Amino acid sequence: MKRTKVRALCEGAIMVALATVLSYIKLMELPNGGSVCIGMLPIFFYCIRWGWKDGFIASFAYGLLQLIFDGAYAWGWQSMLLDYLLAFAVLGVCGFFYKAKGGVFVGTVVGCICRFIVHFISGITIYRIYAPTEVLNHVYTDPYLYSAVYNGSYVAIDMVLCLVIFALLYKPMHKYFAGSDLQ
Numbered sequence: 001m002k003r004t005k006v007r008a009l010c011e012g013a014i015m016v017a018l019a020t021v022l023s024y025i026k027l028m029e030l031p032n033g034g035s036v037c038i039g040m041l042p043i044f045f046y047c048i049r050w051g052w053k054d055g056f057i058a059s060f061a062y063g064l065l066q067l068i069f070d071g072a073y074a075w076g077w078q079s080m081l082l083d084y085l086l087a088f089a090v091l092g093v094c095g096f097f098y099k100a101k102g103g104v105f106v107g108t109v110v111g112c113i114c115r116f117i118v119h120f121i122s123g124i125t126i127y128r129i130y131a132p133t134e135v136l137n138h139v140y141t142d143p144y145l146y147s148a149v150y151n152g153s154y155v156a157i158d159m160v161l162c163l164v165i166f167a168l169l170y171k172p173m174h175k176y177f178a179g180s181d182l183q
Contacts, residue, residue, distance in 0.1 A: 004182060008050050012058040015042040020065050027157075033070075033083065034119070034154045040091055041162050044111060047095035048104045049179050055095030063088025075126055082122035090114035104166050104177050112159035116151055123147025 023039030043062055047055030067084035093114050094107030124147045140146035175181050 008054050012046055012054060015046040016058050016061045018042040019062050030154060036154050036157045038161050040158060041165060043091050044094045044108050044162060047092055048098050048107055048177055051098045052092055052095030056092030059092035060089040079126050082118055087115050087118040090118055108162050112155055116155040119151035120147050123151055
């Protein structure tokens with residue numbers, strides 16, 4: 001195994017572990033799953049550093065750990081597949097922007113949009129049983145609107161938090177974002 005492969009594997013394990021730990025530091029938690037936290041931050045960092053192939057593997061591993069440790073909100077196998085395995089695995093799309101200047105910002109936005117889409121689909125197919133329901137002091141009878149508001153309320157905040165932290169870290173850690181420390 002090449003030295004860079006070993007390094008990618010080790011960094012992946014560390015980033016998945018760090019993401020799992022950070023997912024327990026919740027700024028806000030919604031009643032039916034979903035929370036505001038910066039757990040995705042190390043996953044995005046890893047994806048930008050190593051690309052989409054390694055990024056999808058790390059993202060899937062993170063989703064699997066989320067399912068194992070936080071799967072109490074899952075409603076059957078469809079929910080496990082959509083809300084955990086697929087919703088976190090799609091964060092790996094961030095890796096398509098690796099080596100691009102400022103790719104971490106575009107990749108973070110695209111990754112969060114993909115995660116939102118998966119959660120949105122889950123909300124309109126699996127969680128429609130909650131409609132009508134109240135979210136943010138407003139009653140929703142339409143499952144599409146409910147899913148958009150419910151899932152958008154925490155994914156959007158997560159995305160903004162990640163973008164702000166990356167903006168603060170970008171200049172001092174530029175060589176790590178660009179992967180130039182690997183040569």
